[in-house]
Amino acid sequence: MLGDRRTRRRATSHGQGQERPRRPGDRPAQGSAMHLDIPTLTLVSLLMGISASIGFTSLMTVLHTQRVLRIWVTSIWISTVAIILIGLRNRIPDGLSIVLGNSLLVVANMLTLKGVAAHLELPLRWRWPSTFVLAYAAAFAWYVYVTPNLAIRLLMGSLQAMAFYLTYAYLLLRHGGPDIRTSCRIAGIVMLCNGLFYLARAFIPVDPGSGQNIMLAGTPVAATYVIGILAGLASYFALLQLITERLMVDLRHAARTDGLTGLLNRSAIVAEGRASLARCQQRGLPFALLVFDLDHFKRINDRWGHDAGDAVLQHVTAILREVTRWPDHFAGRYGGEEFVLGLPGADLAQGLEIAERLRHTLAHSHARIDQQSIPVTASIGVSTAQPGLRFEQLVRRADEAMYRTKFDGRNGVSLAEELSLRHATAGDSRC
Known part of the structure; x- marks a missing residue:
């Protein structure tokens, strides 16, 4: 009876003793937890x-x-x-x-x-x-x-x-x-x-x-x-x-990558070159490498400023990408104004042909900055893979050929294998 009275008091505490109808938006009763x-x-x-x-x-x-x-x-x-x-x-x-x-x-x-x-x-x-x-x-x-x-x-x-x-x-x-x-x-x-x-x-x-x-x-x-x-x-x-x-x-x-040109940097060139040369040697394929340096680049910086030098490097990068149409090639800025181009599967004649095409295109193009036209030429050295030759040695041989091109007057192509010749045949045409 006591429990009944308590129940009745709770029921009448709302005024009517009847349960209020549920309205839209009301929260569910505690018993419906799920x-x-x-x-x-x-x-x-x-x-x-x-x-x-x-x-x-x-x-x-x-x-x-x-x-x-x-x-x-x-x-x-x-x-x-x-x-x-x-x-x-x-x-x-x-x-x-x-x-x-x-x-x-x-x-x-x-x-x-x-x-x-x-x-x-x-x-x-x-x-x-x-x-x-x-x-x-x-x-x-x-x-x-x-x-x-x-x-x-x-x-x-x-x-x-x-x-x-x-x-x-x-x-x-x-x-x-x-x-x-x-x-x-x-x-x-x-x-x-x-x-x-x-x-x-x-x-x-x-x-x-x-x-x-x-x-x-x-x-x-x-x-x-x-x-x-x-x-x-x-x-x-x-x-x-x-x-x-x-x-x-x-x-x-x-x-x-190199931040200025977007090409591979030096460490990436070495890593990519080693792997690419190893693949070619395993498959018995030739491998040609170009190393080229821009002629009188210091004069460009001294005369037009370092912004002009940066513009020249970007111009050369654009020409390099335009000229090089070779599958699986890789290119990078080796340091300063020196570039490297690897051509897996390219033999001596193909490497020389691409080198001469690159030299000729650069010589007939001009970088521009602030309405100034800056002539650009490059000295190129070419080397090809030999049995047992490591990639670093290949780069060194091409680099030596490139310096011989500079010694002989710049704006040309020299072949590392022809140490007794003053110029490679592809490098005789100058402009």
């Missing part, structure tokens, strides 16, 4: 988005030269703003919460796509993505104001997310370069799984009693929110892995 509450899940998604935005922004302050990272940071922040607007459903106008919020999600996906394309060095025009965003916003507004339909809006959201994720996956799996293939494959698989998830989500039924309020769409839809949070988290880690591997590739590239 209930999936969409507003709570939206809050979790928002907190995850804010954390990712802050984390990626902090990373961008350190890696501020990474253009792709800036694009993805912008995308993540826009996505976070979109989640905030959607989470304010019933507290702000539907035009802001539903139409603008979902349109911003598409804008975020479009920027992510732009970042993926830039990461893979693929062109992507803004026209069709922008058209898609406008069409999507117009369709969403239609199904909010003209023909209200929550199920169709959920279908549209799922299909657009599926389309973007599958596009990410295709680009990453199809166009991932050899240097970044591992991260592209992992990220591509993650994006593919996300795309298949959103495809499945398109067929999730909506609670008939939800009306037009997604917060009451039912447990199946709420369950997709949980998976969507996990999918979003996996996407963030996938993007982070793409950035990390690209950064590692850039660091390795910077360690191997």
Whole structure:
């Protein structure tokens, strides 16, 4: 009886002695601990988005030269703003919460796509993505104001997310370069799984009693929110892995290349030359090496300044890339104004032909700086591989031939093997 009286007192403490009917948006009773509450899940998604935005922004302050990272940071922040607007459903106008919020999600996906394309060095025009965003916003507004339909809006959201994720996956799996293939494959698989998830989500039924309020769409839809949070988290880690591997590739590239010309530096030339010469010797293939030095380069620096000297070095690099059409060749700046060009598989005649073509092109071209035309010529030495000859010895022989060219008047080609001759036949024509 005592327990009955206490029960009655609790019941009448609300004034009527009857349980108050549950209203939309009320929290579930404590006994339903496993209930999936969409507003709570939206809050979790928002907190995850804010954390990712802050984390990626902090990373961008350190890696501020990474253009792709800036694009993805912008995308993540826009996505976070979109989640905030959607989470304010019933507290702000539907035009802001539903139409603008979902349109911003598409804008975020479009920027992510732009970042993926830039990461893979693929062109992507803004026209069709922008058209898609406008069409999507117009369709969403239609199904909010003209023909209200929550199920169709959920279908549209799922299909657009599926389309973007599958596009990410295709680009990453199809166009991932050899240097970044591992991260592209992992990220591509993650994006593919996300795309298949959103495809499945398109067929999730909506609670008939939800009306037009997604917060009451039912447990199946709420369950997709949980998976969507996990999918979003996996996407963030996938993007982070793409950035990390690209950064590692850039660091390795910077360690191997000359900062001014973009060619291999001295240590990279030696490493590449040793490996390339060993492959040729194993396969019984010839190997030709060119060492060339710019004539009177100190005079150029003294007369026009070091900026002019840098312009000349970049001009010579452009000519070298234009003239050299040889498979698997490698070129580098060996030091100062001295360059090395390796030609795996090239015999003596082919090495001399390329050397003369390079000499002739340089002699008939001029570097330009501040409307000044600076003539450029080079002295070239050529050597070819001999049995048991190491790469460093090959470089030394070509270097000696190059200095003999300078001694004989510069702007010519000399062959290391013809020590008794004053000039190689290819080096007799001068301009």
